[in-house]
Amino acid sequence: MITIRQAHPDDSEVLAHIAKHTFRETFATKKNLTDMELHCAKSFGTEIQRQEILDPNCATILVEVKDQLVAFAQVRLHSPKACVAADHPSELHRLYVSKEWHGRGVAHKLMSKILSTASDAGADHIWLGVWEHNPRAIAFYGKYGFRVVGEHIFQFGSDPQRDLVMMAEINESFIA
Numbered sequence: 001m002i003t004i005r006q007a008h009p010d011d012s013e014v015l016a017h018i019a020k021h022t023f024r025e026t027f028a029t030k031k032n033l034t035d036m037e038l039h040c041a042k043s044f045g046t047e048i049q050r051q052e053i054l055d056p057n058c059a060t061i062l063v064e065v066k067d068q069l070v071a072f073a074q075v076r077l078h079s080p081k082a083c084v085a086a087d088h089p090s091e092l093h094r095l096y097v098s099k100e101w102h103g104r105g106v107a108h109k110l111m112s113k114i115l116s117t118a119s120d121a122g123a124d125h126i127w128l129g130v131w132e133h134n135p136r137a138i139a140f141y142g143k144y145g146f147r148v149v150g151e152h153i154f155q156f157g158s159d160p161q162r163d164l165v166m167m168a169e170i171n172e173s174f175i176a
């Protein structure tokens with residue numbers, strides 16, 4: 001049984017845990033240990049995620065299976081960006097599904113909720129930054145009409161990485 005809900009400040013600790021775990025699971029290599037530590041220290045921790053949950057411009061969405069947190073997403077409801085031609089753009093800031101749930105439909109249920117959350121906040125488009133060497137995520141976003149409209153630097157520890165900026169019109173047909 002899958003439950004999708006908005007996060008509450010009481011979820012901060014478990015959110016920090018899954019955020020760090022899924023980030024490492026996705027991007028850790030033997031060569032990037034120091035940058036990974038720097039990035040995780042800066043980005044993940046109970047108080048950091050608590051502030052994100054409390055931020056009125058950030059919707060944090062959790063997916064639970066049998067009370068276990070298996071995925072989450074964060075949407076910056078109003079997030080203009082130069083290369084994003086939209087009147088009311090939202091940003092998909094983070095989308096992470098635990099590895100054992102990849103390819104099993106969890107990400108699609110979560111994307112439906114992401115799009116409805118952005119739409120309810122008045123967004124007409126949604127954009128995101130994705131690492132240029134993350135083909136699975138790029139293929140997933142393509143299914144929702146995301147197209148590359150620019151690029152930016154994602155500072156990963158001491159390593160400036162190239163992110164593709166992708167954008168999609170919010171399409172009601174993807175909302176359950």
Ligand SMILES: CC(C)(COP(=O)(O)OP(=O)(O)OC[C@H]1O[C@@H](n2cnc3c(N)ncnc32)[C@H](O)[C@@H]1OP(=O)(O)O)[C@@H](O)C(=O)NCCC(=O)NCCS
Nearest residue numbers: 026095096097101102103104107129130135136137139140
């Ligand atoms: C990105 C993510 C949310 C997608 O969820 P998912 O359940 O894996 O998505 P799906 O399996 O439905 O779709 C991924 C598609 O990429 C394809 N794919 C897998 N590996 C691929 C590769 N190396 N190159 C290209 N396409 C690939 C899959 O086959 C699938 O397409 P298909 O359904 O036509 O077969 C999930 O993989 C995830 O959380 N990844 C780790 C975190 C992450 O990268 N987040 C995004 C940060 S911007």
